[in-house]
Amino acid sequence: MKKKYNIKILPDMNNGDYFIKSLENDNVAIVKFKSGYKVFSLTCPHMGGNIVVRKSSKNLGGENEGFPIFQCNWHGYIYNIDGSFKENPNIENTKNVRVKSKYYNPVDCEKNLKKNLMLNSIKYIIKEDTIEIEI
Numbered sequence: 001m002k003k004k005y006n007i008k009i010l011p012d013m014n015n016g017d018y019f020i021k022s023l024e025n026d027n028v029a030i031v032k033f034k035s036g037y038k039v040f041s042l043t044c045p046h047m048g049g050n051i052v053v054r055k056s057s058k059n060l061g062g063e064n065e066g067f068p069i070f071q072c073n074w075h076g077y078i079y080n081i082d083g084s085f086k087e088n089p090n091i092e093n094t095k096n097v098r099v100k101s102k103y104y105n106p107v108d109c110e111k112n113l114k115k116n117l118m119l120n121s122i123k124y125i126i127k128e129d130t131i132e133i134e135i
């Protein structure tokens with residue numbers, strides 16, 4: 001059963017700032033962007049692992065440089081600040097067992113992850129200094 005939560009917005013949040021709220025039904029990250037806020041579920045869309053937020057390492061580069069990233073503590077999948085899938089850091093370690101067959105193509109598998117896997121973005125309503133969500 002869904003439940004409503006009112007989360008107090010932290011004052012003076014800048015682009016890329018975030019905070020985490022542990023709720024009864026899920027943990028969520030509230031991220032501030034120039035255009036507003038995004039609220040993400042911290043349950044991994046891969047297989048339901050717990051996601052943590054951390055500062056991106058320098059080697060991620062590009063437009064996400066300096067922003068936090070999301071990383072699952074089960075299989076390590078990394079998601080960008082906008083919730084899109086970034087990479088599976090274990091792909092190199094497992095390349096010997098990822099062999100192409102009639103039923104599996106490692107290249108297609110990685111492409112499909114990028115295309116289909118995304119953090120669950122939660123709709124919200126801003127009411128003065130709180131964000132209201134229902135999860």
Ligand code: FES
Nearest residue numbers: 044047049072075
């Ligand atoms: S459950 Fe998150 S990477 Fe597998």
